[in-house]
Amino acid sequence: MLQIAKEGTSCYLPNLVAVVTSQYEGEENMMAASWYSQVSAHPLRFGVAISKERYTYSLVKQSGAFAINFLPYSHSHWIKISGTISKRDQDKLTSQSIDLISGEKTGVPILAQSFLAYECRVHQMIPCGDHDWFVGDIITTYWQPDCFNEYGSVNLNHLHYPLHLGGFHFLNLKQVNQLKSD
């Protein structure tokens, strides 16, 4: 039965957590982001909410570039680290020996273990409250083609997709794919 919740209630819905990578003047970082969305198909644009308190915020603001990385289930510990440790305390990229490739147009680091990554150039920064909404042009898409079907949807026969359920819980969607129904 639908009812009105206490004022200020917001809920967490199962989601694929993205990892936002950035660099400015040789300094690199990654952070976890649950608040993101594609915002346009023509031109291809993608948005992500970044708090001003994040180390990543100034790197993206100064460089005008970021990448959105999606990791498979096997690397969900990197997603956890991205979301719980600040670069102010530890360099997450070097401490985890993460393989990076350099974005071909902006030099932004891309996580080589991603099954999908978007290299973005900042188009707009929109203050939205305690986060700014960064809208970027997707200038290069990186992918592992066998993780997708001909329609661009994920191929769950191949990909171990880490659906974040809240807290430190991730569900491996490949294992459950046999239950797919319409």
Place this chain on the structure above:
Amino acid sequence: MLQIAKEGTSCYLPNLVAVVTSQYEGEENMMAASWYSQVSAHPLRFGVAISKERYTYSLVKQSGAFAINFLPYSHSHWIKISGTISKRDQDKLTSQSIDLISGEKTGVPILAQSFLAYECRVHQMIPCGDHDWFVGDIITTYWQPDCFNEYGSVNLNHLHYPLHLGGFHFLNLKQVNQLKSD
């Protein structure tokens, strides 16, 4: 192996599809939306991408209000209808005999079968390409409390969560919850 995709490639990731409801001068509508995100916690704000070509676009623009509704798996056919039929061709709300409640602050229709719904007042409209990004203040949250745990994450022991895999395929996450791991 991560590689560069053909220019213009974007991919569809499994997602919970929202239903956006709106009304202006007695005219009501609903549409499916895959592109949405929370954008701020303090104040609570939520964004959704709406194409100018959508019937919903002018209703939201003129009324300054919308609601984001999340339906359970049992009602995923309403999500399909929301995404495939235009109000120009059929009144989806009346033809499906959908129970509505009236948003307490704006009068926007809320789908009574939702497990979660946010009533929003438009804060900003941001042109982002072929869609505008509507940012709304969440002024009232409606929920079915037993669908959530104490941390505000969904309770998959109770809720049949319809994860959209692409096309007309939905996965019922309640059925697969026994496979949860971290």
